[in-house]
Amino acid sequence: MQRIAAFPSLIENYLAETEFPDQPARLYQPIVYSLEEGGKRLRPMFVMLACHLFSDEAERALPAAAALEVFHNFTLLHDDIMDNAPLRRGRPSVYRKWNRNVAILSGDAMMIHAYRLLGRVPEEKLPEILHCFNEVAIRVCEGQQYDMDFESAERVSIDEYLRMIELKTSALFVGSVLIGAMIGGADAQALHHLDRFAREFGLAFQLQDDLLDSYGDSRLGKTVGGDILEGKKTFLMIRALELASESDRRMLRTVPRERSLSSAEKIAAVLGIYDRYGVKELTEREINLHFDRALAELDSLKEDPARVAPLKQFAQGLLGRTK
Amino acid sequence: MQRIAAFPSLIENYLAETEFPDQPARLYQPIVYSLEEGGKRLRPMFVMLACHLFSDEAERALPAAAALEVFHNFTLLHDDIMDNAPLRRGRPSVYRKWNRNVAILSGDAMMIHAYRLLGRVPEEKLPEILHCFNEVAIRVCEGQQYDMDFESAERVSIDEYLRMIELKTSALFVGSVLIGAMIGGADAQALHHLDRFAREFGLAFQLQDDLLDSYGDSRLGKTVGGDILEGKKTFLMIRALELASESDRRMLRTVPRERSLSSAEKIAAVLGIYDRYGVKELTEREINLHFDRALAELDSLKEDPARVAPLKQFAQGLLGRTK
Numbered sequence: 001m002q003r004i005a006a007f008p009s010l011i012e013n014y015l016a017e018t019e020f021p022d023q024p025a026r027l028y029q030p031i032v033y034s035l036e037e038g039g040k041r042l043r044p045m046f047v048m049l050a051c052h053l054f055s056d057e058a059e060r061a062l063p064a065a066a067a068l069e070v071f072h073n074f075t076l077l078h079d080d081i082m083d084n085a086p087l088r089r090g091r092p093s094v095y096r097k098w099n100r101n102v103a104i105l106s107g108d109a110m111m112i113h114a115y116r117l118l119g120r121v122p123e124e125k126l127p128e129i130l131h132c133f134n135e136v137a138i139r140v141c142e143g144q145q146y147d148m149d150f151e152s153a154e155r156v157s158i159d160e161y162l163r164m165i166e167l168k169t170s171a172l173f174v175g176s177v178l179i180g181a182m183i184g185g186a187d188a189q190a191l192h193h194l195d196r197f198a199r200e201f202g203l204a205f206q207l208q209d210d211l212l213d214s215y216g217d218s219r220l221g222k223t224v225g226g227d228i229l230e231g232k233k234t235f236l237m238i239r240a241l242e243l244a245s246e247s248d249r250r251m252l253r254t255v256p257r258e259r260s261l262s263s264a265e266k267i268a269a270v271l272g273i274y275d276r277y278g279v280k281e282l283t284e285r286e287i288n289l290h291f292d293r294a295l296a297e298l299d300s301l302k303e304d305p306a307r308v309a310p311l312k313q314f315a316q317g318l319l320g321r322t323k
Numbered sequence: 324m325q326r327i328a329a330f331p332s333l334i335e336n337y338l339a340e341t342e343f344p345d346q347p348a349r350l351y352q353p354i355v356y357s358l359e360e361g362g363k364r365l366r367p368m369f370v371m372l373a374c375h376l377f378s379d380e381a382e383r384a385l386p387a388a389a390a391l392e393v394f395h396n397f398t399l400l401h402d403d404i405m406d407n408a409p410l411r412r413g414r415p416s417v418y419r420k421w422n423r424n425v426a427i428l429s430g431d432a433m434m435i436h437a438y439r440l441l442g443r444v445p446e447e448k449l450p451e452i453l454h455c456f457n458e459v460a461i462r463v464c465e466g467q468q469y470d471m472d473f474e475s476a477e478r479v480s481i482d483e484y485l486r487m488i489e490l491k492t493s494a495l496f497v498g499s500v501l502i503g504a505m506i507g508g509a510d511a512q513a514l515h516h517l518d519r520f521a522r523e524f525g526l527a528f529q530l531q532d533d534l535l536d537s538y539g540d541s542r543l544g545k546t547v548g549g550d551i552l553e554g555k556k557t558f559l560m561i562r563a564l565e566l567a568s569e570s571d572r573r574m575l576r577t578v579p580r581e582r583s584l585s586s587a588e589k590i591a592a593v594l595g596i597y598d599r600y601g602v603k604e605l606t607e608r609e610i611n612l613h614f615d616r617a618l619a620e621l622d623s624l625k626e627d628p629a630r631v632a633p634l635k636q637f638a639q640g641l642l643g644r645t646k
Contacts, residue, residue: 024468078431082424101405101471104427108401109464111434116457123450127442130453134439141432145347148424 004310011044014062030094030106038089043068043176049311050180061183063120074110136175143168170202193297200294210234225267231256243277327633334367337385353417353429361412366391366499372634373503384506386443397433459498466491493525520620527613533557548590554579566600
């Protein structure tokens with residue numbers, strides 16, 4: 001088996017290999033800026049680990065790994081315009097550092113670059129890989145549209161929310177794992193289990209992201225309460241709105257816009273209501289549900305458990321599980 | 324040989340075959356709206372005619388023809404945001420009818436849809452076709468960036484301008500003709516000539532577009548003078564700036580922003596300067612130069628002239644030549 005520990009640097013080196021032209025500078029500089037180190041490279045790691053499940057030549061999956069990472073970064077670039085997000089990984093987002101038009105166009109070029117990288121996969125597998133990539137890519141767009149629709153929606157159900165994050169977040173994990181596995185030579189049954197694994201993992205991952213935004217994580221220096229201050233309809237907020245009394249529900253809706261309160265007071269008020277209805281525990285239970293399902297899919301694979309282990313450990317690490 | 328007259332309806336029907344999901348409505352409605360009849364479908368016609376040059380089964384090129392048309396419409400959708408263009412084919416542009424975020428995201432989805440259509444080309448040809456498509460797609464982005472850069476540039480040379488339109492306009496014609504020819508089974512030498520044909524045709528086509536914007540065309544009900552009022556650096560304006568006296572040059576720069584003048588007066592003032600330096604004739608000469616080069620490339624093809632004729636006639640028709 002290969003040295004998994006080498007995968008991150010293989011990915012970083014492969015991404016750094018692309019030399020973009022100098023001109024037009026305002027087209028290519030934002031792409032270079034977006035792809036500079038700092039990303040966690042989760043999707044390319046999934047591509048590599050899924051390929052490794054079936055093959056000792058995971059390097060063959062590097063172009064696809066890079067394609068998934070570049071596509072993911074393209075979505076962040078355009079999402080930041082749509083969400084008016086000033087920061088990305090602690091630095092100004094592209095549309096703030098340059099401007100909206102630069103961000104739109106360099107994002108477009110980045111998506112095309114992702115397809116260029118994808119064009120380097122083994123020729124005989126290109127048709128099915130391109131098909132898979134296109135299907136998950138369009139799902140990511142659907143997810144982002146639902147996410148924006150939810151901002152102005154009167155009411156969003158838990159089911160609708162889960163369907164949205166399955167599109168916006170899980171889809172690209174599904175694409176990563178399936179494409180890596182295809183390059184490795186997986187059969188249809190293995191692909192079926194990996195598809196379900198990635199879907200469930202993506203749900204758990206996004207729900208954990210929602211949870212950490214409100215309750216924090218000592219491992220990360222992340223600001224806590226951003227979602228609350230934005231009045232974002234996260235899993236926690238939707239659950240709380242479902243469970244809360246009439247007056248608490250009114251509080252949840254008005255607090256984020258309450259000018260007389262400080263940010264800290266707003267966060268404390270909302271967390272107080274979350275705590276009253278056990279929202280933290282309910283979210284943790286939902287995370288565990290999806291993560292357990294994800295692991296069960298991995299256990300259903302017929303591959304040597306020693307081959308499955310790195311993928312499993314990587315997924316566990318991302319959800320802070322050490323078991 | 325096939326009935327060329329049937330190509331437009333084959334294209335229209337193929338484009339109409341795609342049934343987009345109903346939801347999310349704000350993602351898919353703008354795509355349907357953008358692809359509704361009204362486009363001239365030039366690029367798909369070039370795909371089909373180039374395929375027909377080498378094959379009696381031009382229908383095999385329909386998915387690629389649709390991919391090129393969808394990609395072209397995606398670029399218009401995003402360009403309209405960047406250029407603040409309120410109208411497209413006489414109707415509100417997507418970002419005006421919906422909003423900027425809807426236009427960004429539905430444009431992204433439209434680009435992905437173009438790649439989905441491209442994924443339907445004959446499998447054995449997919450690698451080279453995807454490669455060609457990606458290369459011309461990125462050139463279109465480069466061209467749009469240069470075009471935006473030129474708006475704020477102090478000085479743009481004729482060479483720089485021609486290089487820009489070669490990217491922004493010719494590239495997609497090149498892609499259309501090459502991909503159509505690849506599907507038809509063209510050899511490397513034929514592809515070489517067709518590449519040069521489409522590049523030169525694209526230059527002639529864009530220069531004619533510039534000319535008609537200032538001098539009009541009785542066949543089209545197009546508003547004349549739009550470029551002049553916007554102070555756009557077209558071929559005509561750049562040529563005039565090169566040739567004009569110091570005082571005329573100052574006029575060319577200031578007239579579009581002159582608040583005391585009506586639109587008609589601005590247009591008349593700029594056209595007066597163009598006429599003084601023979602800019603119309605110089606532009607016509609440049610158009611002819613590139614169009615003659617384009618035709619010479621077609622004449623260099625070894626194919627039966629009867630097979631080349633429809634492509635030649637189509638190109639001539641687009642430039643208003645009946646010879």
